[in-house]
Amino acid sequence: MGRLVPAVTRALDILELFLDRDTTLSAPEITRKLGLPRTTVHELVTTLAARSYLSAVPGQPGRYRLGVRTYQLGSTYGEQLDLAAEGREVAREVAETCDETVHIAILEDTDVIYIAKVDSTRAVRMVSAAGRRLPAHCTAVGKMLLASLPEQALDARLPESRPLAAMTDRSLTSVRELRHHLAAVRERGTAVEERESNPDVSCVAAPVHDSAGRVVAALSISVPMIRWSAERRDELAELAAKGAGRLSERLGHRGPGPLTTPRGAR
Known part of the structure; x- marks a missing residue:
């Protein structure tokens, strides 16, 4: 600190x-x-x-x-609270469909913060909590949010010389490798993380847009490896994109955003 x-x-x-x-x-x-x-x-x-x-x-x-600036800051914070409340509702709908753990996360610098979570009802499921912070490059939601940043903003947060901490032996550890991965995320419209933050869990994520079309959050579905496969990955990527689209609509977004059309998870 x-x-x-x-x-x-x-x-x-x-x-x-x-x-x-x-x-x-x-x-x-x-x-x-x-x-x-x-x-x-x-x-x-x-x-x-x-x-x-x-x-x-x-x-x-x-x-x-x-002064008025404090009101503007408070209003922005209030919008985030709305995002969390709306996010919980959509996450619940998505979780009821797939019976896997669903998260809504936002980006803060180079970390993600989970602002909403709905658990799977299955005995084997991801254990996490709203409010948890993780390195963005190790998560599907984080990759989705990093991929949405303008190039200049991404350069400022992740200069090429910056080392990336690993959470598992599959985590990305170089910014160059991460940038290559983010280019694929932009092309695909969804993000995938396979055992990069937890050796027993993989995730898919899709972007959430606000009324101005900006990516303000991401929705992810987390799956224990015992239920993970290429087919399941693609199925859940589509479901995550639909859920993120519904949340975007609740936030006032109309029309497709730059990262909302999934084209398969790989």
Whole structure:
């Protein structure tokens, strides 16, 4: 974990003072509450106001309240909560069809975070939990989400010199190999992971689009190796694509996205 930046921490401390409903504060009040130097508070408040994280209270010179940018951030977070709720509903439908474990995941830097999960009812099934974080390159959902990134964004997250950690002896360990794999994912429209994050499990995944057509998540189906085969893989890839399509529709997506048409899992 990297070093915390003191200036950012102090700015966030200031914003968190406004969490109480209808709170307005002046710079001197913030200084007293946080025990920070007056000059530091003045500079931070000025910066936060300039970026619309704080705004001046009309008719009350020197007093501030939360600005429109915090509302925009909160709205974005709310959309993610909607994604999780809608995702659980669709994941349940998909799981009822195939009786395998279904996940919905989002991308954060080079990891995936599972935001929804519905278990298989079978005795032998994948064991996982919503909230779990895994390296994206080791998972089908992660490959799907990485493949959706613009080239420049992918370069920034995964420079060629960066080593990739292995979770099993089948994990991809070089960015060059991963990029070759992602090109195939884009061509196919679905992603496959065979024992790369768990030696006993393989997965297929498909992309979820929002109303603007952006890939915001991926839906995966995880299968123990005792039930995995080429035929089962292709069958579940099609089912994952249909489920991801239904979730995309729930999020307001209309029309095909760049990664929504599966053409076989290999």
